[in-house]
Amino acid sequence: MTRKKADFLVFTPHPDDAEFGTSGTVAKLTREGKKVVYVVCSNGDKGTDDINVRQEDLVKIREKEQIEAAKILGVEEVIFLRHPDQALEDTPEFRKEIVKYIREYKPEIVITADPYRRYVWHRDHRIVGRVVLDAIFPYARDVWSYPDFMEMGILPHKVKEVWLWAPEDPDINFRSDITDTFEIKVQALSCHKSQIKEPFKSEMEKWLCKRAKDMAEGEAFKLAEGFHRIEIWF
Numbered sequence: 674m675t676r677k678k679a680d681f682l683v684f685t686p687h688p689d690d691a692e693f694g695t696s697g698t699v700a701k702l703t704r705e706g707k708k709v710v711y712v713v714c715s716n717g718d719k720g721t722d723d724i725n726v727r728q729e730d731l732v733k734i735r736e737k738e739q740i741e742a743a744k745i746l747g748v749e750e751v752i753f754l755r756h757p758d759q760a761l762e763d764t765p766e767f768r769k770e771i772v773k774y775i776r777e778y779k780p781e782i783v784i785t786a787d788p789y790r791r792y793v794w795h796r797d798h799r800i801v802g803r804v805v806l807d808a809i810f811p812y813a814r815d816v817w818s819y820p821d822f823m824e825m826g827i828l829p830h831k832v833k834e835v836w837l838w839a840p841e842d843p844d845i846n847f848r849s850d851i852t853d854t855f856e857i858k859v860q861a862l863s864c865h866k867s868q869i870k871e872p873f874k875s876e877m878e879k880w881l882c883k884r885a886k887d888m889a890e891g892e893a894f895k896l897a898e899g900f901h902r903i904e905i906w907f
Contacts, residue, residue, distance in 0.1 A: 680707040682780035686797040688739035694838030697851030697858040703747030719758035742864040771808040787837035840901040847902035850894040
């Protein structure tokens with residue numbers, strides 16, 4: 674299958690994670706004419722405290738919410754891998770799946786969750802971040818990593834940069850100006866109604882604004898999202 678090249682490929686562990694981590698930046702990129710594609714790794718079927726909601730129904734709800742949020746952000750395509758929530762593992766099969774999308778879309782930059790936050794951090798986030806980093810280097814790059822891909826015409830690709838959202842503060846080395854897209858971030862997050870409920874819903878915008886202000890401290894702009902940015906030169 675021939676796919677149209679993406680400028681940015683975003684690998685998100687669950688529906689809604691990318692909105693918290695990078696949606697202000699995504700909105701800015703799409704405004705600039707960049708093609709952004711989402712790959713949602715898990716189906717989010719554990720994301721509720723309501724025992725009356727069936728998991729299969731929740732999956733459909735969360736996919737619908739993700740599509741609505743992506744539309745607001747200008748994301749061109751959303752791919753759902755539909756792995757079970759809380760069950761992502763660092764396996765050869767999952768890594769190969771990620772490599773396939775990197776090679777097919779050939780992004781210059783990949784955005785995903787930082788896998789190296791210490792202590793309390795959702796395991797799916799750690800797994801996705803680590804697998805994506807391994808997929809980028811060396812697997813997506815090396816000609817003979819997957820000979821069957823070569824036979825299918827899915828050729829190697831070298832990603833230029835990786836942006837990891839939600840790094841520990843000492844690891845933040847890139848702050849993206851979201852002053853003009855902060856409200857779009859809030860709108861996109863508000864699409865995830867199954868996840869954003871009271872009392873957090875009432876305080877969410879204030880919390881997000883404070884975090885964005887803190888992230889922009891010392892910069893020429895007012896609001897920011899912070900990343901650990903890695904340039905890949907080899």
